[in-house]
Amino acid sequence: MNSVPRTRSRRLLSSAAIGTLVFTIAACGGGGSGDGGDTVVIGYTGPLSGGGAAYGENVKIGLEMAVDDLNDDGVEVDGKPVTLELKSLDDKYAPSTAASNAQRLADQDKAPVVVSPNAGAIKAIQQINSGRSNFLISAYTSDPAIVQSDNPLTMMIPPNFESYASEFTETGMKHGGKKLALLGTQSEYGQQWTKSITDAWKEAGGSVGGDNSVDYATVSDFAGPVSKALADKPDAIFVGGPSQPTALIMEEARKQGFEGSFLVMDQAKLDEMATVAKIDNLTNSVGVLPVSEYEDPGTKDFIDKFADKAGDKKVPTSETALNYQGIAIITKAMEVSGSTDDPEKIRASISDALPEVDDKYKVNGFPDEITDQGHLLNPNLEATYLDDDGEYTKVPIDQVSDAK
């Protein structure tokens, strides 16, 4: 008759354990939201481990810098001082995880805004952000599909990527020739770009070779795909994925004797690419303007602060800079609306908040309006052409409509 008390004691033990656990969870939940009106959580869900970790970290640095600077300046909403707090969760690039992270940030931490840097994740979060729980999505993606869905609580930060295709085509043709090879990455976003460039190039009367897109993340040696692309003797090559592998592809193409121009997708940043490859191998290319080439009032200080935080070996990119701006805009919108917990009010005040934002937060093409669908528009969007001497020349970009 030994077994009965043993089972009983086990039951007792396990219920005690569960009880403690429940109590701890409850205590944790209380800690996040129980401080009254003085702390506002800015939620962030992004890839902090796995293949996208570098990207997710870059975004996070921008958010941290913004939160620190804004807290130093002092935020006051409805006459009360407010402290911002950044809460980051890892979603490993998975949309489903991103959605549950966002839900958790909104419910448990009462975050009025959640930042997400990935189109797939944003689409998943848009299913849950204006219903039972309400929160604003600070969306860092240049895929216009996220504003086409008419979600009332989305703020899209970067320019629509489709805007680049025609200028890139014109510049690429001018410095290369009429024959384009496609060597972009195989991600969903890479394929959207490939299509957009293909259409623009054909419209401009050029010819496009076969699609040689490769998965930049899994290819062990880029020499093979590059040799194949060069076999068609192209005058220009479309490349792009994360900066570093893109740089390697361009370097390989130059080594194998390619002399034409490169069209570089916006995911890759020319100055970041120069950290892994010699600039000589990257010239004669058109791409997005590096942060350091912007002339906004706060750019210089931002770059200095970034070097203090991330070390001077790292190059600040638009992932960091635009999210830095984004948080400043949202915080100003909270101040203008007088609310930290009503996302609808905050969203409605963004338009009025834009001119009020302090100059120090204007670092990377500051927007002067937000469309009805929630897209921030920078009036003077520019890309860049990196010439043979390694100098950046600005290329003005006409922005296309976000409509389908």
Next chain:
Amino acid sequence: MTLFIQQLFNGLALGGVYCLAAIGLTLVFGVLRIPNLAHGALYMLGAYLTYFFLTTIGVPYIAAIGIAAIMLFVVGVGLERLVFHPLRNSPHTHHMIAAVGAMFFFQALAQAIWGADFRRMDTPITGELRILGAEISAQRIVIIVVAVIVLALLAWFIKRSIHGQTIEAIEQDRVGASLVGINPSMVSMLTLGLSALLATIAAGLVAPINLLSPTMGDALNLKVFAIIILGGLGSLPGAIVGGFALAIAETMTATYISSGVGEAVAFIVLVAVLAIKPTGLFTKAVQR
């Protein structure tokens, strides 16, 4: 024709890397009877350590690979002692779960130490060779030559040296080998250490033409499993033939069909082998 020569050399260089990585995996399977899913992570760790010695400490390239390889040998032995040895009598699923755990651990460790950013490792070996009109970078020639030398040394070690022969003996018959006085747990340690060492050489060779990141082993992991299944689990010649065959098939299909097919070819081969000849090209491993 130039394109063909170019791609043949690209394929051979890739094949050298695949071989070195696959042989370690197949040895581990032969001796420990487990698919070491952490193999790609050991490869990644080897690349980072080579990078550390070359770039941070400033050791010459070949020496950096050597030191990293020896350190990874120790890591491999540690992995066997701390993870696989305690699980030796448990069901196979436990090994796999433990290996996946080790993989995530190594990835997180690398991210904590070196950060999530891609890193580039420069080598002193630069320049190009012109062979029949094709431009082949010197680094790729070095990869092919070193792979052949290392494979020859390994073959000698396993066939001719006492310690190497114990590996083969255990592969053939674990009980029989222990009856004649071979200590299986020593051999297990030696094998895992050796597999990590070979993976490091592969990583050190390929790192200059690619980038370092904590997840760089993931793609390789899948490919080497396809290779050892193609070659026959546990078979040394199988891993060599499989490695070169898969690499050349990959570059050639990517060249003459499409890059999408090139990426998929490893898995097409995998499915075909499992459906038609599940024991692989060189049937050797005795499944118990």
